[in-house]
Each structure stands twice: as structure tokens, then as C-alpha cells.
Amino acid sequence: MILNIDFDSETPIYTQVSNQIIKGIACQELTEGEKLPTVRQLASDIGVNLHTINKAYNNLKIRGFLSINRRKGVVINSKDSFAYDTDYLDELKENLSPLIYEAISRDVDSKLVINLVNELYQTVEEGK
Amino acid sequence: MNDFLFTMIFMFFMLLVITATPFISKKSIAFGVRIPTSQSDHPSLKRFRSQWLKIYLIVGSILILCYGYLDFNNIEIGILTNSNFVLPIIIIVNFYIYQVFRKKVIKLKAKNNWQALKRNTVSIDLSFRKKNLMINNWFFLIYTLIIITTFIIAKKAQVDYRETIITQVVASIIFYFTNYLNQRGRQEISIIDSKRSSEINSKYRFIISLSMYLMGIALLIFMFVDLLYPNVYVFSNYTISNLIYFASFFILITLVMYAGRIRKLTEVETDFIEKNDDFYWKLGMFYFNPKDRNLFVEKRIGVGWTINLANKIAWIIGVIFIGYMFLIFKY
Numbered sequence: 001m002i003l004n005i006d007f008d009s010e011t012p013i014y015t016q017v018s019n020q021i022i023k024g025i026a027c028q029e030l031t032e033g034e035k036l037p038t039v040r041q042l043a044s045d046i047g048v049n050l051h052t053i054n055k056a057y058n059n060l061k062i063r064g065f066l067s068i069n070r071r072k073g074v075v076i077n078s079k080d081s082f083a084y085d086t087d088y089l090d091e092l093k094e095n096l097s098p099l100i101y102e103a104i105s106r107d108v109d110s111k112l113v114i115n116l117v118n119e120l121y122q123t124v125e126e127g128k
Numbered sequence: 129m130n131d132f133l134f135t136m137i138f139m140f141f142m143l144l145v146i147t148a149t150p151f152i153s154k155k156s157i158a159f160g161v162r163i164p165t166s167q168s169d170h171p172s173l174k175r176f177r178s179q180w181l182k183i184y185l186i187v188g189s190i191l192i193l194c195y196g197y198l199d200f201n202n203i204e205i206g207i208l209t210n211s212n213f214v215l216p217i218i219i220i221v222n223f224y225i226y227q228v229f230r231k232k233v234i235k236l237k238a239k240n241n242w243q244a245l246k247r248n249t250v251s252i253d254l255s256f257r258k259k260n261l262m263i264n265n266w267f268f269l270i271y272t273l274i275i276i277t278t279f280i281i282a283k284k285a286q287v288d289y290r291e292t293i294i295t296q297v298v299a300s301i302i303f304y305f306t307n308y309l310n311q312r313g314r315q316e317i318s319i320i321d322s323k324r325s326s327e328i329n330s331k332y333r334f335i336i337s338l339s340m341y342l343m344g345i346a347l348l349i350f351m352f353v354d355l356l357y358p359n360v361y362v363f364s365n366y367t368i369s370n371l372i373y374f375a376s377f378f379i380l381i382t383l384v385m386y387a388g389r390i391r392k393l394t395e396v397e398t399d400f401i402e403k404n405d406d407f408y409w410k411l412g413m414f415y416f417n418p419k420d421r422n423l424f425v426e427k428r429i430g431v432g433w434t435i436n437l438a439n440k441i442a443w444i445i446g447v448i449f450i451g452y453m454f455l456i457f458k459y
Contacts, residue, residue: 007249
């Protein structure tokens with residue numbers, strides 16, 4: 001899987017890394033048991049501080065996407081480890097709310113929003 | 129006669145290697161300057177390359193032939209006959225010509241405003257290191273075997289083996305380490321068509337690794353034969369160790385150049401500069417970047433790896449290396 005990091009972007013690099021890894025998991029480009037580069041290796045490839053990559057990996061670890069093991073390295077977890085629960089749905093709702101409120105204030109029809117969501121689902125389907 | 133002919137062949141071969149450099153180095157770098165890969169065949173750059181070719185073939189041949197003439201007839205004109213001075217002269221002339229061309233490309237880059245077409249992005253293939261980037265470490269057991277064989281046979285034959293064994297061990301460590309860099313060194317893949325770029329780069333690294341590995345074997349065997357059978361002649365004046373060394377050297381350098389050429393021809397084209405790092409390459413050859421944590425980076429011209437001079441460890445390695453060379457020359 002290819003990571004594309006934009007140094008001029010407003011999104012911090014650790015967020016770019018973790019977002020793209022999650023996208024990779026969604027598209028099944030990264031599957032259970034797949035090894036990711038070590039913190040040191042990825043930091044040296046991208047040319048950033050170890051701390052940045054640590055932050056990205058820890059963020060993904062907390063969310064259950066991967067485990068960081070001293071011996072086995074960084075490995076993608078099985079689907080069960082990050083299956084959604086009510087807590088996640090609450091979080092999703094909370095994260096979505098400002099986006100949806102902005103859309104509503106701009107008079108975007110709910111059907112249009114749903115279409116956009118469907119479109120994203122479709123791109124992932126096609127990416128598989 | 130023996131030495132003379134070898135020196136001549138060797139010098140002409142090295143001349144060809146230097147002459148070929150701009151034709152086998154990456155598309156994104158022209159004479160040490162970053163350019164958009166799509167501009168690699170810009171008419172001016174093509175002209176520079178053909179000028180480079182002519183200058184090297186003509187000036188280089190004349191220099192080598194002059195040297196050969198003086199050497200063959202034992203004519204002494206100052207330092208010219210002393211072969212220790214030939215290498216520095218070649219390095220200085222080469223450096224000067226390189227700087228002239230580098231300046232030309234810098235001007236061309238400024239004139240066409242190529243530096244404005246840069247993107248501050250990088251692409252990383254997460255599975256890059258799972259590809260075959262280098263010869264497996266286990267193959268280096270053969271190095272150890274050759275050294276042990278040298279040791280045992282030399283001991284039986286009661287030859288003084290100390291110097292040879294030490295040199296073999298040091299050479300093995302260097303070869304092992306360079307091989308390791310093929311695996312660890314930073315990946316440099318294009319942000320356009322990254323998958324293909326990653327394929328091309330991994331294949332290239334493997335071929336370099338393989339060539340270096342074989343070169344190491346040839347070198348160790350050469351030292352072994354040179355120590356134990358220095359006077360075995362295959363035909364006329366050619367010793368068997370000379371033949372092994374030169375044959376493998378020629379074949380493997382040719383292989384490396386061929387790999388570079390293939391990479392250049394297949395490389396992904398982009399119409400912008402992926403990483404405008406000219407500033408960190410002092411004189412287009414010395415890498416000095418305090419912001420880069422990497423100690424080893426891919427060389428800008430030619431093949432292999434170079435050190436980041438902004439890193440303190442680079443200086444320590446340098447001092448150790450110079451110390452080692454000093455010891456070898458002294459004893």
C-alpha cells in the first residue's frame with residue numbers, strides 16, 4: 001500500500017499517516033496479520049521525527065487497528081479487534097455532527113449528504 | 129608489460145564508466161541538479177550530455193595515452209611518471225568538468241523556473257521492505273568460508289597471512305554493511321504511479337546488491353589467490369589472480385551500469401520536482417542536511433550510498449576509515 005504524505009497540508013502528518021492506514025484497512029489493502037514498517041523505518045522513509053510516527057501508530061493502537069509488539073513488530077489486528085460498538089457509534093456521531101450542522105446551515109439536502117456517504121462506500125467497494 | 133597493459137585497460141575502462149555516468153543516473157537528477165523527470169530529455173540537457181561525452185572521450189583518451197607513452201618509455205617529466213599522482217590529477221580534472229556542467233544545469237533550471245514546479249509531498253510504499261531488495265544475509269557465510277579457507281591453507285603453506293586475513297575481514301564487513309543498506313536505506317519512489325516506481329526501484333536495488341555481493345566474492349578470492357599463488361601464470365604475463373580480479377570487475381561494473389540505464393529508461397515521468405534538495409548537496413556531491421536523521425542516503429551521482437555529513441557519526445566513521453587507510457599504507 002502506498003502512503004502519500006503532503007508536507008504543505010494543514011492536516012498534521014501523524015493524522016495523514018493514521019487516516020491513510022485506516023483507509024487501507026477499509027479497502028482491504030491492509031489485512032489481518034500484515035506487518036507495517038517499524039517506527040524508525042517509516043520515520044526515516046518519510047523524513048520526519050520518530051515521535052510523529054509513534055503518535056500515529058499509538059493512535060491506531062488505541063483504536064484497536066494494530067498491535068505494537070516488541071518481537072513481531074507492528075501488525076494489523078483482526079477485524080474483531082476493531083468491530084464497532086455503541087461507544088464507537090457515539091464517537092462517530094459526535095465527529096460527524098459539526099460537519100452535518102455546517103451542511104444544514106448551508107441548506108444541503110439530507111439526501112445529498114446520504115448520496116455522498118454512499119459514494120464513499122462505493123469507492124471503498126471498488127478499491128477492494 | 130603486464131602491469132602496463134593492465135593499467136591502460138583499467139584506465140580506459142574507468143574513463144568509459146565516468147563518461148557513461150550522465151546516461152545511467154536517475155532521470156530526476158542532471159549533473160547533480162534536481163530537475164522534473166519529464167525534462168530529462170530537454171534539448172539543452174541532451175546537448176550537455178553529448179558535450180560531456182565528447183569532452184571525456186577526447187580529453188580523457190589524450191591524457192591516458194600521454195601517460196601511457198611516458199610510462200611505457202620510462203620518460204620522467206616531473207610528477208607525470210609517478211602513478212601516485214595520476215589519480216589525484218584525474219580526480220581534480222573530473223571534479224572541475226563536473227562543476228562546469230553542474231553550473232550549466234543550475235542556470236538552465238533557473239531560466240526555465242523549474243524550481244517553481246515543486247511539490248512538497250512524499251510517497252511511501254508500506255510493503256517496500258518486504259520485496260527482495262538485497263541478497264539474503266546467509267549468503268555472506270560464503271565470505272566467511274573463503275576467509276577460513278585462506279587461513280587454513282596459508283597456515284599449512286607457512287605463508288604470512290596476517291595482512292591478507294585482516295584486509296579480507298574488513299572488506300567483508302564493508303560489503304556486508306553496504307548490502308544491508310539496500311534493505312534499510314530510504315526508499316525514493318515517485319509520487320506519480322508509485323507502485324510501478326516502487327517495483328523499478330526494488331529491482332534496481334536487488335541487482336546492485338547482487339553485483340556488490342559477487343564483487344566481494346571476486347575480491348576475496350583474488351586476495352586468496354594473490355597470497356598463495358602469486359606466480360601462477362595463465363598465459364604470457366598474466367597471473368591467475370589478475371585475471372580473476374579484472375574479469376569480475378569489468379563484468380560487474382558493466383552489469384551495474386546496465387541496471388542504471390534500464391532504470392533511467394523505465395523511470396516514471398513527472399513534470400514537477402519531487403524533492404528540491406539541491407541546497408543540501410554541497411557542490412552537487414556532499415550531502416549536508418542537519419534536518420535529515422538518516423546517516424546514509426542514496427548517492428546523487430553514480431551508484432551506491434553516501435553519508436550525511438551533518439551527522440556526527442559520519443565524521444567518526446570517516447576518521448576510522450582514514451585511520452585504517454593510513455595504517456595500511458604505513459605497514
